[in-house]
Amino acid sequence: MNVPAGRRRVVVTGLGAVTAIGVGAPEFGAGLRAGRDAARPVSSPALKDFGHANACEVGEFDPSPWLRTVDPATVGRAAGFGLAAARMATGGVPAEVLAGRPSVVAMGTAYGEAATDLDRLTEQEIAGGPAGMDPALARRMSAGRLATAVARELGLRDTEAVTLPTACAAGNYAIGYGLDAIRTGDADLAVCGGADALCRKTMAGFTRLGAMDPDRCRPFDSGRAGMLAGEGAAVLLLEELEHALARGADIHAEVLGYGLSCDAEHPVAPAVDGVARGMRRALRDSGVEPSTVDLISAHGTATQANDLAEARAIHEVFADGPPRTVGLKSMLGHTLGASAALGAVGCVLAIEGGFAPPTINHRETDPECDLDCVPNAAVEADLRVVQSNALAFGGNNAIVLFGRYPA
Known part of the structure; x- marks a missing residue:
């Protein structure tokens, strides 16, 4: 790794996760190592009319045990996931450290609270527009409230709270935002992640696109037929290295760098050149040679176009031979705005635990993808x-690299 002289180094000092295979970073890590499959028949009546029986639901979830400031009754399901994950990630940090240092809260999401709350409205309430809704419900529908709710819950004072809506890459965009803020000296701490909850909009939209598998998610498999919908949240606490060392923080990993690309070539189909460009930028920003990357957590939606384009881009960038490339969505489903953040937490847990998570539900690797996807067992x-x-969607690609600390 070649870190530019004078650049502040950034480390991960906290992890939080609410997932369908485990709540809390330790349980999430155990689920990844065990190859748990979260796919099961959907339980919510609002999600049962789409010809697809399975999804990856968190199940009954009460954020109350984690919340100290925000009233759980004032937030919806997605925000409840995000707030709980944020508390988990910052649980070991004294309140005076959180409140006393300049910080950033960056949260990614696809829908925020709007889609899940709309599922609860009657046709008459929807027809009446905002004026016909419960005022409290209407207020919390703004996606921007996700980041501000986290800042309020954590008691952050000198902070900037931003919600990033770059869909399925939003969690990595959030990590990049926090990384830049710390590198430039605008912040010492960054609370970064993503959250989304299952809703009718997800089920209907991806069903109409023909992107849903009725049974299981099989990234890079010859018989792959699409994604399963999922939900959850993940949050990472990032800190400037010297700040973390001075307070004796536990350091889980280092954030080496990130890269973005927006090719805008097609609304839903990724472009190989755009994905490869994002990966090269991330490697360059990290000071890392492709040959030193030990594992890739792929986007891996198990759709025909996505997996093939991503695999081709990986082969293009890692021309001497790609590292192991795993698809966590085979276990978690596609959690939209939470997916990149969950992937990031999964990467950190894999570094700490010394294991490569599996791509489950695997039968036969697509020869056109030609990747070692660690089939079925870690x-x-x-x-x-x-x-x-x-x-x-739209070619918004975000790639983040993590390194073991100490290197």
């Missing part, structure tokens, strides 16, 4: 550098 692995890919 393997022990000495991981020093891990890459997290996120690809979103």
Whole structure:
């Protein structure tokens, strides 16, 4: 790794996760190592009319045990996931440290609270527009309230709160935003992540696109037929290295760098050149050679176009041979605005735990993808550098690299 002289180094000192395979970073990590499959028949009546029986639901979830400031009754399901994950990530940080240092809150989402709250409205309430809704419900529908709710819950004072809506890449965009703020000295701490909840809009939209598998999600498999919908949240606490060392923080990994690309070539189909460009930028920003990357957490939606384009881009960038490339969505489903953040937390847990998570539900690797996707069972692995890919509609690609600390 070649860190530019004078650039502030950024480390991960906290992790939080609310997922369908485990709540809390330790349980999430155990689920990844075990290859847990979250796919099950949907439980919500609002989600049952789309010809697809399975999704990856968190299930009944009460954020109350984690919340100290925000009234749980004032937030919806997605924000409840995000607030709980933020509290988990910052649980070991004294309140005076959080409140006393300049900080950033950057949260990614596809829908915020609007889609899940709309599921609860009657046709008459929808027809009446905002004026016909419960005022409290209407107020919390703004996606921007996700980041401000986290800042309020954590008691942050000298902070900037931003919600990033770059769909399925939003979590990595949020990490990049926090990384830049710390590198430039605008912040010492950054609370970064993403959250989304299952809703009718997700089920209807991806069903109409023909992107849903009725049974299981099989990234890079010859028989792949699409994604399963999922939900959850993940949050990482980022800190400037010297600040973290001075307060004796536990350091989980280092954020080496990130890269963005927006090719805008097609509304939903990723472009190989755009994905490759984002990966090259991330490697360059991190000071890392492709040959030193030990594992890639792929976007891996198990759609025909996405997996093939991502695999081709990986082969283009890693011309001497791609590292192991795993698809966490095979376990978690596609959690939209939370997916990149969950992938990032998964990368950090894999580095710490010394293992490569599996791509489950795997039968036969598509020869056109030609990747070692660690089929069906985790393997022990000495991981020093891990890459997290996120690809979103409109060609919004965000790639983040994490390194073991100390290097």
